[in-house]
Amino acid sequence: MIKRLVAVLFSVFALILAVGCGQNSNSNTTNSKVKVVTSFNAMTEFVQAVGGDKVEVATIIPDGTEPHDFELKAEDIKSLSSAKVFVYNGLGMEPWAEKAIESAKNDKLVSVVASKGVETIKNTDEEEIKEHGAEDPHTWLSLKNAVIEVNNVKDALVKADPSNKDYYEKNAKDYVAKLEALQKDYAxxxxxxxxxxxxxxxxxxxxxxxxxxxxxxxxxxxxxxxxxxxxxxxxxxxxxxxxxxxxxxxxxxxxxxxxxxxxxxxxxxxxxxxxxxxxxxxxxxxxxxxxxxxxxxxxxx
Missing domain, CATH: 3.40.50.1980 (Nitrogenase molybdenum iron protein domain)
Incomplete structure (x- = not known):
């Protein structure tokens, strides 16, 4: 009788342990995704195209909000404090970005200016230059520039998650091919x-x-x-x-x-x-x- 009771208790314990391990496994799978924060939709789409199911993306500027009018909130900084990657366009599109990075105090955060490497178009209006800077920020509305931005995103993801380097590189290559095909067609x-x-x-x-x-x-x-x-x-x-x-x-x-x-x-x-x-x-x-x-x-x- 005692042996049977011990056997039953052992089986129950084993079942609880298995369930617990299963829950931990699922939790680890979820947590293994690279947490990426982006500034607005185009950046989000580039990250999703390259990151696929390896990333979890949060966008700071809500849909329907004019990015030029957006004001950073405390919860936005909090999201950066636990992120691995922050992707923003730059060139004055997100004038709050550098302050947000500094305030997040996340020394493991990989931040990338997606427009880095783009040949920029200069603003000529003195008031625009005074208020926003010398360069037109709308780089992502060019397919040629989108190729540059996607590759910058890929480099950031590889830096943050080198174990999935091949995955990111393949996704970036496939997406760039689509961008270039559309460019060629309309050219x-x-x-x-x-x-x-x-x-x-x-x-x-x-x-x-x-x-x-x-x-x-x-x-x-x-x-x-x-x-x-x-x-x-x-x-x-x-x-x-x-x-x-x-x-x-x-x-x-x-x-x-x-x-x-x-x-x-x-x-x-x-x-x-x-x-x-x-x-x-x-x-x-x-x-x-x-x-x-x-x-x-x-x-x-």
Missing amino acids: QKFATVAHKDFVTGHAAFAYLCRDFGLEQQSVEDVFAEGEPNAAQLAELVEFAKSHGIKTIFAEEMASPEVSKTLAAEVGAKVETIYTMESKEDDKSYLQRMGDNLSKIYESLK
Whole structure:
């Protein structure tokens, strides 16, 4: 009887131990993911493309928030204090980033400026330079620049998690191939159009224009900080009419109403264009970039 009782107790103990070990195993699996914090959506997508199921990503700037207007909160700094990697665009897009890194006091944090290595476009407006810096920060809206940013993300993940180096490198290579294929496709298409000018609400597409030999005219300035006065609007109306502009592009977070007003003045239609600062329409970076290029191409034909 005693032997049977001991056997039963031993079996129960073994079962509890097995369950406990199973729970610890699951916990370790979860915890083994590299915790990455990003500044906004485009950076998040690049990390997810490279990191796959090896990363756990948190985005600081909420969807629907204009990044230029974002103010850092205490919980954002707390998230950085326990992260392994922090990815942000740089060039004044996140003026709070360096302060956040310093305040997090995380000496193991691998931080990367995703735009490092990009040939930047200089701002020319004195007020923009004074308030934001000398360079246009919208680097991720260029497929060529996206290749650079993805590789910077890959290098950061490899540094933080060298045991999965091959995995990150393969994912980066595959994603870069998709970026380059889309670039090649539209480089050929844009080479066939005679008109190179398009009008958008937010002057965020200078790098995209450089990639394809296009020119943008905008309702607002580079940092989405102001609406045109009557004289500036009249100038845009004249430009649109003289260049046969039939489409005015608008972004949800950059005064779409002004774009609609301009469109009404010149008899043009309004089309949405993505800046990839927030997740929109449940589409990936590649899908939204493809949509952007398709719409711009069709407007120039």
